Amino acid sequence: MKKTSTEVKLFQYAMKFKRTIILGLVCLVVAVSLELAGPFIAKRVIDDHITGIETTWHQVDDRNDKYTVSFGGDYYKREDRMKQGEASLGTVSLMQVGRSYYLTDKEVSQTGTRSVKDGVVTVVSPQGTEKxxxxxxxxxDLYSFFKPEQSPIVWLLSLYVLLLLIAAIFQFGKTYLLQKASNRVVEKMRNDIFKHTQEVPIQYYVNQPAGKIVARVTNDTEAIRDLYERVLSVFVTSIIYMAGIYIALFLLDLRLAALCLILLPIIYLWMKVYKHFGTKYNKVVRSTVSDINGNINESIHGMPIIQAFQREEQVSNEFEQMNERHFVYQRKLVKLSALTSHNLVNVLRNLAFVAFIWYFGSSSIGPESIITAGVLYAFVDYLTRLFNPVNDIVNQLPLLEQARVAASRVFELMDQQGEKVETASIGKYKGHVQFQSVWFAYDEKEYVLKNIDLDIRPGETAAFVGHTGSGKSSIMNLLFRFYDPQEGNILIDGKEIVGLSRQQVRSHMGIVLQDPFLFTGTILSNVTMNDPTISREMAIDALKAVGADRFIERLPGKYEEPVKEGGSTFSMGERQLISFARALAFDPSILILDEATANIDTETENVIQEALNVLKQGRTTLIIAHRLSTIQQADNIFVLEHGTIKEQGNHQSLLEQAGLYYQMYQMQQGRLKEQVV
Known part of the structure; x- marks a missing residue:
């Protein structure tokens, strides 16, 4: 299957809000059209109403309309304003020579080189020399000829001001709508990527540092926000401006407009060159930012160990190396932009004006000139305006490449194979757990579970013991569907769990970890997990049932006592009791205790054991244990070694077998005696 490019994916996200974007683009087109009307209005003011008086004037018999002027007791009207059939009593020519205006009763050419000496004008034109x-x-006197032009000039300038005001309204609409769409796109992208992080397999998080994933959800999506909010807005605006300007240039002069088209392949070529180097540098920069985030995250969580083993200098050196790499490649990006962006536009602008001066200077300005002052002004205005969007595009290239690389990293995470979160409710389990010839390997090379067969009846307590690496936690990972086995079946109440979604499988299970995790909030919010089906009273009852009220009642905030990140203000035993209450409040059919008493001191263990007895009532309980003293009441104990079940039975029967369990028990009892002595 062909892989979708980053650009296509970004476009697809934008199209989710196409109505807003299209409305914004419509506003942009209208605003550009209104703004670009300015030079045409200026051209008309100059050619028709300022230099337009330099023409042939006809003498008429009376003042018959607003365009008739009075001079020397006679009435005159411009030739281009004579009505069809209107009688002419004679002609005069009005022309400018230098900064002065002259009137002659002889019709002379309005083009060519002019000079005045001793009251005689000489006009040299392609048709010859006239005097x-x-x-x-x-x-x-001159004011008399200009007077009819005042009203049209005022009207045209007022029209121009009105168009600018309307354009400003549409520019606001464009900015608001496009930025609204940009923020909505990034909002959806962030929601999608965060949702996807909950759908990808646990294995992905094993191989990826948390800081790198956080960087993709935050830093990289922020760079994409710049793409939609600033870069694409500037690109679209600039492209539409350039299109409008080129249309206007072609309307003014085909040859020079065609010459200006050379600018487009130059810009395209430069974008390709910048993309090549910019992408290469930005990949290193974005990757290094992720590494830095991962390093900071790891250092903060491991600060006690770093300080205890005096590794501050080594950690600082590692961070400095990453920071130096980030600096080096950022400097390369700065050089790339500095050498080209502003310089490139300046060079192109200067070349364009050289071509403009050469064109008009060599072939237009002279005796044969047919270019009006209005056209000249309009062309200069449009040519100047043309380089503003070019400058904007070139200056946005660094952000564009940065956003493209960031987007590729985000989509790389979103392309990770995931499973849709399916939370449809299922009937509550009875709690019958079966493993049938289960084989499992994390890397599909070395099996950590080999031909596992289990049959745990509803309401039973089953314990799993064994040395580190024997496969105890792997059994729980499979039951919770964090992973699926390569071979064999896992059944709950006679139904294969692969036929249910992972969320449905876990919906009637509870787990208490060796190192219980508490979320920022309150004690109550950590018990209810903000589930609306669990009331405050239910949560308090659960806390009291496991004996957590003994320490909670002494706290200033009692059940509303704030919990900081990770529950660092509580002892291990207190955190464990809160996690027990959490499991009890959700009333699971199957309860998994993952070495829940491994890190508890002997004094606290008695409290924990009482809580466990409450917690286990009426539900199937699976316990991973290091301390064999905590599982002596289990209905069934499974002894694992190297991924296989070596022994199975209750505490007494396993001791009688005098096998692996017996050896483990004797070793622990020996340690206890040594501790007592």
Whole structure:
């Protein structure tokens, strides 16, 4: 199956909010269109109403409309404003030479080079040389010819201001809608990746440091947020601006607009070059950030050990090496951007203006010029505007590559094979647990469980003992469906658990770990786990049932006492009692105790044992134990060695066999006697 590219996946996420994005793009197109209308309006003001008076004027018999001007007792109207069939009593030409305006009663060419000497104007044009007597106009006289243009100029400028105000409204709409869509995209992506972290197999977390996973959920998605909120918004805006500007340039002059198209392949080529080096550097940077997060997370959790064994300098050196690698590749990225981004745009801008000056200077400005001042102004304006989006695009390339690499890391996690969380309720277990010829290996090379057969009846207490690595915890991992066996079947109440979702299998199971984990919150929230089906009264009753009220009642906040991260303010025994109450409150049919008393002192063990007796009532209980004294009342004890069941029976029968269990028991009893002595 063909792998979907990172860009396609990012696009697919954006399309989940396409309505908002499309509305934002519509606002953008409208805003760009309105803003780009400015140079055309300026062109019309210059060509039609400022330099437009330099033309042939016809004398008319009276002031018949607003375009008729009065000069020297006669009435005149511009040639381009003469109505069809309107009589002309004579013609005059108005022209500018230098900074002065002149009037001549002879019709002369309006193009070419002009000069005035001794009241005679000389016009050199492709048609030849023309001379005519001229009259210099005073400011008052000139105002008469400009007067009809005042109203159109004011109207056009007012229209331009109005268009800018409307464009500002649409620009706000564009910014709001696109950023809203950006934040929604990243919100959904973060929700999806966090949800996916709960669906991927436990094995993934065994192989990945927690800090690296946290970096992908936080740092990498933050970089993606920049992509949607800033980079893509700038790219889309710039592309639409450039498209609008190119359309305007082609409307003004085909040849020069075509020359400006050379800019596009240059930008594309540069983006490909930047992508090649930027991706390579960013991969190292993002990976190093993850390593740094993982190192910090590990150092904080292991600080007591680091300080106890005086490893501060070694840990600092390891961190410094990662930090130095991050600095080196960040510097390479800075060099890459500094050498090209601003410099590239400046070079392109200067080359474009050289081409512009060459084009107009060599072929347009001169005796044969047919380019108006308005077109010249509009072209300069558009050419200047063209490089603003180019500059924006080039300056966003570092963020674009950073976001692409971050996205590839996020999608790498999301591409991990997972299983959908299925929480549909199932009937409560009776508690009959069976393992039938189960074989299991973590790495599919070395089996840690070999041909395991178990049959634990409802309500029984079964204990698993054995040396480290014998396979005790692996049995619990399989029963909880953290892993599935390579061979054999596991049944609960006669039904194979692989036919249920992992969440359904665990829905009527409870577990108490050797090192109980408490979440930040309160004692009550750690018992209820914020499950609405477990009331405050039920949680308190569970705490009292296991004897946790003995220490809770002495606390300032009692049952609402705050719990810090990991429950560090409570002793091991107190944390264990709270975890017992948690299991009791959820009333599981099958209870798993994973070496729950291994780290408890002898004095606290009596309290824990009382709690365990309460906890085990009416449910199937599976105990992983190191202390054989805690499982003497078990209905069935399984002795494991190297992944196989060596012995099976109750405490007394196993002692009578004088086998492996007997040896373990004698060793522990010997240690106890030594401790007493």
């Amino acid at each position: 005519a007597e001229v009259q210099k106009l005073s400011v008052t």
